Amino acid sequence: MQFSPSFQQLIDALRCLPTVGQKTAQRMALHLLERDRAGAGQLAEAIGEALEKLGHCRSCRVFTEGEICPICADSQRDDRLLCVVESPADWIAIESSGAYQGRYFLLLGRLSPLDGIGPDELKLDQLADRLDQPGIEEVILATSATIEGEATAGYVTELARARGLRVTRLAQGVPMGGELEYIDASTLSLALKGRREAES
Amino acid sequence: MQFSPSFQQLIDALRCLPTVGQKTAQRMALHLLERDRAGAGQLAEAIGEALEKLGHCRSCRVFTEGEICPICADSQRDDRLLCVVESPADWIAIESSGAYQGRYFLLLGRLSPLDGIGPDELKLDQLADRLDQPGIEEVILATSATIEGEATAGYVTELARARGLRVTRLAQGVPMGGELEYIDASTLSLALKGRREAES
Numbered sequence: 001m002q003f004s005p006s007f008q009q010l011i012d013a014l015r016c017l018p019t020v021g022q023k024t025a026q027r028m029a030l031h032l033l034e035r036d037r038a039g040a041g042q043l044a045e046a047i048g049e050a051l052e053k054l055g056h057c058r059s060c061r062v063f064t065e066g067e068i069c070p071i072c073a074d075s076q077r078d079d080r081l082l083c084v085v086e087s088p089a090d091w092i093a094i095e096s097s098g099a100y101q102g103r104y105f106l107l108l109g110r111l112s113p114l115d116g117i118g119p120d121e122l123k124l125d126q127l128a129d130r131l132d133q134p135g136i137e138e139v140i141l142a143t144s145a146t147i148e149g150e151a152t153a154g155y156v157t158e159l160a161r162a163r164g165l166r167v168t169r170l171a172q173g174v175p176m177g178g179e180l181e182y183i184d185a186s187t188l189s190l191a192l193k194g195r196r197e198a199e200s
Numbered sequence: 201m202q203f204s205p206s207f208q209q210l211i212d213a214l215r216c217l218p219t220v221g222q223k224t225a226q227r228m229a230l231h232l233l234e235r236d237r238a239g240a241g242q243l244a245e246a247i248g249e250a251l252e253k254l255g256h257c258r259s260c261r262v263f264t265e266g267e268i269c270p271i272c273a274d275s276q277r278d279d280r281l282l283c284v285v286e287s288p289a290d291w292i293a294i295e296s297s298g299a300y301q302g303r304y305f306l307l308l309g310r311l312s313p314l315d316g317i318g319p320d321e322l323k324l325d326q327l328a329d330r331l332d333q334p335g336i337e338e339v340i341l342a343t344s345a346t347i348e349g350e351a352t353a354g355y356v357t358e359l360a361r362a363r364g365l366r367v368t369r370l371a372q373g374v375p376m377g378g379e380l381e382y383i384d385a386s387t388l389s390l391a392l393k394g395r396r397e398a399e400s
Contacts, residue, residue: 001295004264006246006253013246016239018231019224030288032247033219033254033263034308039216040247046206046213047244049231053206054233063233064204090228095201108234 008034059130061106062091071095071104078102079135084127084156085142086110086149094142102140105130109149111155119155131163135162138166145172207233259330262291263305271295271304278302278336284327284356285342286310286349294342300342305330310348311355317356327356331363338366345372 003011007029014025017151032040056062057069064070071077081102086109090200098171109122121127131139139160143149153169160167174183183191203211207229214225232240256262257269264270271277279301285291286309294300309322319325331339339360343349353369360367373391374383383391
């Protein structure tokens with residue numbers, strides 16, 4: 001069917017959002033126009049502002065307004081720990097856990113030679129520079145448990161070991177609330193391999 | 201956790217979209233900033249343009265750029281039929297079916313005395329004016345099969361009958377692809393009541 005041009009344009013533009021198809025975009029467009037014009041205005045403004053102001057932190061590559069992000073600028077953080085994650089989403093997951101007080105470095109991707117993504121594409125020389133800075137003692141690898149994630153972890157491990165740094169990985173095993181009968185065999189085998197002394 | 205201000209603002213603004221909560225908004229914000237900056241720019245622009253340009257058609261109250269929407273302006277449409285629907289979403293559903301070639305009128309709501317929504321709040325005098333225009337012969341009620349929808353349909357029926365117009369309702373019954381065993385009793389009872397001679 002034929003919508004008026006601005007309406008159609010709004011629907012098309014909304015489809016750039018992840019998981020939003022034609023039907024959802026229509027529903028969103030109607031919602032914005034019919035029920036939340038104020039919210040729509042704020043959304044347009046927030047997108048514009050984010051695009052204009054947000055860049056990558058020079059040190060850890062997190063999205064931030066200035067040159068340096070609040071975490072890198074925070075003197076309370078532990079300079080000895082550097083957590084290497086693939087994406088901003090992974091960074092949010094770890095930071096939200098509240099269990100980590102060190103610094104970060106975002107790879108913004110992972111090595112995938114088949115897709116033509118090598119160390120140069122990921123600008124891993126930036127990571128090398130970061131590892132050369134004084135103060136770091138331990139590099140915590142928090143890459144995905146996938147083939148590309150493993151390859152990336154291997155590369156970062158070499159970079160770090162070459163500088164005499166300790167390299168650790170996130171523990172793998174049974175997640176909280178995980179019922180053993182539903183957990184896949186590879187996870188169980190990792191959990192067995194990584195078993196620890198029971199605490200008394 | 202603490203995001204940088206523009207990023208947090210973008211997440212908050214995205215939450216005005218229907219069905220979008222904190223997690224989805226985060227994912228959308230990251231997607232826009234990381235993977236689709238061009239799309240994000242277009243989205244901001246499309247929202248702004250839609251808010252600025254789109255108003256209601258003077259005749260049927262559909263969203264449109266000008267005074268009169270393309271459907272009302274289309275001389276090929278059947279002037280004798282006026283389909284009364286509640287919302288733009290319902291209008292889209294009927295128009296997308298391609299089975300209707302008449303005119304429309306959008307109520308933009310439904311009567312709900314308990315919520316203080318009466319004929320005045322729905323500006324039903326506009327509908328009365330529309331019904332007074334020459335040419336209309338049949339009013340097709342396409343309101344929801346809910347209590348408020350029925351109340352609204354009753355009111356519109358009175359308005360139309362007072363002007364000597366024929367009033368019809370969408371048929372109710374078993375939907376296409378509907379398996380009888382999963383269809384609720386009220387629908388089945390309506391389908392039985394509305395049964396028709398089998399076509400040979």
